[in-house]
Amino acid sequence: MVTVHRTDGGPDLGSFTRTIPAMGAWNAYGDPGWNGIPDSTPGRSIGWVEIHASSPVFGTNRVILRDGSAPSVPVALLDEEPLVQATENSLFSSLYLKNWPASAGVTQWSSAVVNNPSAYPVTITVRIRRVDGSGSLASFTRTIPAKGWWNASNDPGWTGATETDALNHRSIGWVEINASAPVLGLDRVVLRQGTTADAPVVLLDGTPLAAGARATQDLIAGWISRAPALDYVWGSANPAVEGWPTAGSSVTWRAHVRNRSSAAATAVPYRWSINGAVAATGTVNVPANGAATVDLPWTWTSSRREIAFSIDPDDAVSETHELNNRIAVDSDAISVGLWVEQSVHDYFDDHQRELGAGSNSWEDWAQRQVRMWNEMFAASIYPEAPSGVLDRIRLDKVVVVPDDALPLAGGYPTNNPNLNDRTVDLQWGFPNDASIGTFYGDHATRSSSNPFYYEASLLHELGHARYLVDVYGFNVHVSAGNRIDILENGAPIVGTPYMPYVNSWRDAVRYTPYTGLMNGNGPTVDRHSAVALNLIRGHRATLGNYNAPGNLGAYLNDLPAQNELTVRDASGAALPGASVRIYRAGPGEGWYAKVYDNTADMSLTADAAGKVLLGRCPFSATGGITHTNNHSNGVAIVRVQSGDRVGYGFIEATDFNLEYWRGRTALGRHELRVALRKQGSAVGSVDEHAP
Structure with a gap:
């Protein structure tokens, strides 16, 4: 199977199969499949080739420079190079050449091409090292798209490497490339008649990048804690101040570094920065298969700062993984601590690298969860949260304990x-x-559905620990433990046009409109929960730092003192004088159970504008919202009758909360549209006309 990939990772240019006879050969020259590959740009093509064979084969790649734009014009130059046969995480070239003299008027130029055969993007770290071992001429990272390539020839990181002979604007060195997943590559050396990168080509030669001895060491920036460690104040009335350091006091940021190697790492450089400016540098010794800490003294301010730590910031140490050397946290972030039993920690250490995502440890995985949670916060933008969720999360503590030790208290x-x-x-x-x-058994897939890559359910559960409720609990079901006993003309309304099912399982009649982290697993925080989080922006925990805390869902009772409901038909026309009945949810069986009986709890008549006043809490006779096991009363059913036409709808406490949070604490305004049907009409006949 021959596949020609696009260099940008887009749809393949083409693929075809050929059969090679025993002891035979296949030549792409003149092959209609090869010649018929479509142009990647008008009149020409560029791509890279992947060949899979049913048995081991070998091959040669032939590059021909022709003096013209047709395949039949005279050959100016021909180069043959072996097809690359294996992928590696570490690739090397013995030479980096830029304008390096070869003979009179002829200069040498090199460039690397790295291909990514993976179905996922791959990050490479490219180091151009001095030949005398005194350091690097350049170090940079690039991301190669799935099935794409990286070409050094026009890359500013490559062409802009420090010149070893600045007077003559030329450089010589050697190249090390480390990738987050196996890649393959080619080193191309060109002789040019002149001293510029576009001078005429005299000779061209390409050889596969060498797969040298793989690095065996990995230095990991695990997490950043803050000292002194202060307890939150139980029941605090001012958690934005209590439990935080005092303004102007001395604190210490402490980076925790691991060395995953059987050899000690000595005098490893590190760098601290604050808001991008270097704050401290130095070196640290990290014992073999051990850990070390690096401190940064700081004067506390509640104003947010980015605190960043890098181990081996200039990539002087060859490592198996280069993307886990830096952590950045916000100084005012909410802290999280994770306790992990030894076998779980070891399992992640053993297998995280298989994802090819630049991770190589349990700490790398944990930091990915925190990073993606913070990205989710920033992306959760709504009218009531125009800057998203304002808090950020910081991994402050990782405690490895023996198997079967949890819980500790x-x-x-x-x-x-x-x-x-x-x-x-x-x-x-x-x-x-x-x-x-099993749960963490997929070591290959980088997606939101694979908890070994991203465990969205963890963030959901930690959302509870922060005080958020399950938003999916506002869905209305008619499964076991949940009932709607309301009758119309003596017949149940469930499953009729008055109240149709909303899913194929025929067990739900209404889904809350608020989707996101607390109504499942993301990819954003739902609108209701995002605003609820901003109510406690910068607050330490108060009634527990675990699931579930004593203040779980306390915000559900933020309700305007009075609430006005305008009832409308399906077209949006108000229904003056309509009869409005409210049915509250009673307790049932199971989480967030709801049972609606056939007796209305409130009976009202709309005014000339179709408005009724519901009071502070139409959901409960006692004035409180309940949202727990066996009972959730946060959704009420509304029956609207205008003349001989009847319709049903729902009101949800979360909408009342949002009105309150918009500043409408005295009077909240709501609308409800219902599809009206004539009483006694055939099931399914819908009257959409205004009264």
């Missing part, structure tokens, strides 16, 4: 790994059990 091993720890605002535990190899 009662509770559940996941929700409550250490109830005695109040130094962090959120906590979660990772116990070892038989499901680890």
Whole structure:
């Protein structure tokens, strides 16, 4: 199978199959499949080739320079190079050449081409090293798209490397390329008649990049903690101040570094920066298969700063993974602590590298979760949250404990790994059990559905620890433990045009409109929860840092003192004088259960504008919102009758919360549109006309 890929990773230019006879050969020259590859740009093509064979084969790639634009014009230059047969994470070239003299008037120029055969993007770190071992001429990273390539010839990182002979504007060195997943590459050396990169070509030669001895060391910037570690204040009335350092006090940022190697790492450079400016540099020794810490003294301010730490910031150390050397946190971020049992920690250490995502440890995985959570916060933009969720999260603590040790102080091993720890605002535990190899068993797929890459359910559960409720609990079901007993003309309304099912399982009649993290797993925080989080922006925990805290869903009772509901028909026309009945949800069985009986809890008549007043809390006779196991009363059913036409709809407490948070604390305004049907008419006949 011959496949010609686009260099940008776009749809393949073409593919075809050929059969090679025993002891025979296949030549692409003159082959209609090869010649018929479509142009990547009008009149010409560029791409790279992948060949898969049913048995081992070998081959040669022939590059011909012709004096013209037709395949039959005279040959100016011919070069043959072996087809690259294997992919590697580390590739090398013995030479980096830029305007380096060869003979009178002839100069040498080199460039590398790296191909990514993976179905996922790959990040490469390119180092151009001095031949005398005194350091690097250049170091940079690039991302190669899935099935794409990187070409050094016009890359500013490559062409802009420091000149070893600045007087003559020329350089010589050697090249090391480390990739987050296996890649393949070619080193091309061109002799040019002149001293510029576009001078006429005299000779061209290409050889596969060498796969040298792989690096065995990996230095990992694990997490950044802050000292002194302060407990949150239980029941604090001012958690934006209490539990935080005092303005002007001395604190210490502490970077935790791991060395995944059987050899000690000595005098490894590090760098601290604040808002991008270098704050401190130095070196640190990290023992073999051990850890070390690096401190940065700082004067506390509540104003947000980016605190960043890099180990081996200039890539002086050859490592198996180069993308896990830097951490950046916001100084005012909410802190999270993770407790992990030894076998789980080891499992991630053993297998994270298989993702090809630049990760090589449990800490790398944990930092990915935090990073993606912060990205989710920034992307959760709504009219009531124009800057998204304002808080950021910082991994402050990683505690590795023996198997079967969790929980350390009662509770559940996941929700409550250490109830005695109040130094962090959120906590979660990772116990070892038989499901680890199954739940985290996909070591290859980089997607939001693979928890070994991104565990969205973890962020959902930590959302509870912050105080958020399950938004999906506002869905209305008619499955076991949930009932709607309302009758119309003596017949149940469920499953009729009055109240049709909204799913193929015929167990739900209404889904909340608020979708996101707390109504599943993302990819953003839902609108209601985003605003709820901003209510406690910058607050330490108050009634627990675990799932579930004592203030879980406290915001659900933020309701305007009075609420006005305008009822309209399906076309949007108001329904003056309409009869409005409210049916509240009673308790049932199961999480967020709702049972609606056939007796209306409120009976109202709309005014000339179609408006009725519902009071502060039409959802409950006691004035409070309940959202827990066996009962959620946050959704009421509304029956609207205008003349001989009847329709049903829903009102949800979350909409009342949003009105309150918009500043309409005295009077919230709401609208409800219902499709009206004539009483006694055949099921399914819908009257869409205005009254």
